[in-house]
Amino acid sequence: MKKIIYIFNFTLLLASTISCSGDDSSDTEQTENIGINDSYSVNRLKLLTLSPQSTAESPTTFEWIIQSKTTLKDSVNIKNQQLEFLALYTGAYPVILKITRGNDVFTKQIYIYVTLETPSYSRYISKVYDFFPAVGQFTNTLPEWIAGDSRETMIKKADQTLTGPNPGMISLGGFGGYVIFGFDHTIINIKGKKDFKVLGNAFWSNALPNERGGSSEPGIIMVSYDKNKNGIPDDDWFEMAGSEYYKQETIKNYSLTYYQPQKPETAEVNPTYIKWMDNQGNTGFKTKNQFHSQSYYPEWVNSSSLTYTGTKLQDNYYDLSGNGTNWIGKSYEFGYADNVPNDDDASNIDIDWAVDKYGNKVSLPGIDFIKVYTGVNQEAGNLGEVSTEVTGAYDLHIK
Ligand SMILES: [Ca+2]
Numbered sequence: 183m184k185k186i187i188y189i190f191n192f193t194l195l196l197a198s199t200i201s202c203s204g205d206d207s208s209d210t211e212q213t214e215n216i217g218i219n220d221s222y223s224v225n226r227l228k229l230l231t232l233s234p235q236s237t238a239e240s241p242t243t244f245e246w247i248i249q250s251k252t253t254l255k256d257s258v259n260i261k262n263q264q265l266e267f268l269a270l271y272t273g274a275y276p277v278i279l280k281i282t283r284g285n286d287v288f289t290k291q292i293y294i295y296v297t298l299e300t301p302s303y304s305r306y307i308s309k310v311y312d313f314f315p316a317v318g319q320f321t322n323t324l325p326e327w328i329a330g331d332s333r334e335t336m337i338k339k340a341d342q343t344l345t346g347p348n349p350g351m352i353s354l355g356g357f358g359g360y361v362i363f364g365f366d367h368t369i370i371n372i373k374g375k376k377d378f379k380v381l382g383n384a385f386w387s388n389a390l391p392n393e394r395g396g397s398s399e400p401g402i403i404m405v406s407y408d409k410n411k412n413g414i415p416d417d418d419w420f421e422m423a424g425s426e427y428y429k430q431e432t433i434k435n436y437s438l439t440y441y442q443p444q445k446p447e448t449a450e451v452n453p454t455y456i457k458w459m460d461n462q463g464n465t466g467f468k469t470k471n472q473f474h475s476q477s478y479y480p481e482w483v484n485s486s487s488l489t490y491t492g493t494k495l496q497d498n499y500y501d502l503s504g505n506g507t508n509w510i511g512k513s514y515e516f517g518y519a520d521n522v523p524n525d526d527d528a529s530n531i532d533i534d535w536a537v538d539k540y541g542n543k544v545s546l547p548g549i550d551f552i553k554v555y556t557g558v559n560q561e562a563g564n565l566g567e568v569s570t571e572v573t574g575a576y577d578l579h580i581k
Pocket residue numbers: 371372373374375376377532533534
C-alpha cells in the first residue's frame with residue numbers, strides 16, 4: 183500500500199479506490215508497469231513523448247492535465263495515452279496523468295523541467311534534406327549545375343543556398359518540383375497564431391495598385407515532425423490546407439510526367455521543347471524561351487521521364503494586355519509559398535491548417551521539416567512556366 187501512495191502521491195481517494203479493487207500485489211504491479219517517472223528534463227522546443235503502459239484488460243482512458251498557466255501559450259496534446267509535450271518557455275511544468283479504468287481513477291503527479299538550449303537555436307533553415315526541381319527555365323542555374331554534379335551535389339548546393347540567416351534563392355521549376363528542409367529545433371504550434379513562413383520572390387504589380395497580383399507562383403507547403411526521433415524526415419507528411427484546398431478547381435493526387443528532350447539540345451527558342459502528360463488526360467509542352475538557353479530538364483537525371491504527384495492549384499496567370507505582353511499572377515488568399523511578398527501577413531503559416539492525406543484536420547504539437555513544391559502547371563506566355571522560388575524560411579516564435 184505504501185508503494186502505491188508513493189507513486190500516486192496525489193489523492194487519498196485514490197488509495198481507497200485501489201484498496202477496494204483487488205489484492206495489493208496486482209495493484210502494485212500495475213503502477214510499476216506504467217513506466218512513467220516522477221520528473222523529466224527536456225530542452226525547450228524539443229519534443230518529449232511520454233507513453234504510459236497499460237496492462238489492464240478492461241478499457242482504460244488517459245488524460246493529461248497541464249497545470250501551469252504558461253502552457254496556455256504552449257502546445258500539449260491531451261486525452262491521449264501518449265503525451266507529446268513541447269514548450270516554448272523554460273520552467274517547471276506540473277502535469278497530472280489521470281487514468282480511468284471502469285470506476286477506478288488513478289492520478290500521477292509529474293514535473294517536466296524545461297531548460298534553455300546551448301548554443302541558442304536559429305530561427306532559420308538549418309539543413310536541406312532533398313531538392314528535386316521539375317522542368318524550368320531556372321533549372322540547372324538556381325542552383326547552378328556543373329558537369330559531373332550528382333543529385334547529392336545539387337542537394338548540397340541547395341543546402342548552402344538556403345541555410346542560415348542570409349539565404350539565397352533556388353527555383354523549383356514547374357509543377358511538382360520540390361525541396362525539403364528542416365530546423366535545429368521544433369517549430370511549436372501555438373494555438374491561434376501563425377507559426378512560420380516560407381520566403382519567396384513574389385511581388386505586386388504596379389499596374390494593379392488595388393489588386394493582390396503580380397508575380398505569384400504558389401507552392402504547396404507540407405509539414406512533418408520527427409515523431410520517430412531519428413532526426414530525418416521519414417515520418418508522415420501533412421499538407422497545409424491553404425485557401426484553395428477545399429475548392430473544386432483544386433486537383434488532389436494530380437500527377438504530371440515530363441519527357442526528357444533529345445540531346446544534344448540547341449539554345450533556340452522552342453515552343454514544343456519538353457512534352458508533358460498528366461493523369462487527367464491532358465498533354466502539352468514546356469517551351470524554351472529566348473532568355474534561358476541551358477537545358478530546362480535536370481541535367482543530373484538520367485531517366486527519360488520524370489513524374490511528380492501532388493495537389494494542383496488552378497492556373498493563376500492571365501494576360502492583362504490581351505496581346506501576350508503583360509502576364510499577371512493572381513495571388514491566393516493564404517497558405518502557400520512564393521504567393522505574396524515576404525512582408526505580407528498572408529505569407530505566414532499556421533500549423534493548425536495541417537490535414538492528413540484524406541483531408542482530415544490533424545493537431546500537431548509542432549514541426550521539424552517542411553516540403554515545398556510548385557503547385558501550378560501553367561505556361562505564362564513570355565514569362566515562361568510558373569515555378570515556385572524559395573528564398574528561405576523562418577520560425578515566427580523565436581527571434
Ligand atoms: Ca499555430
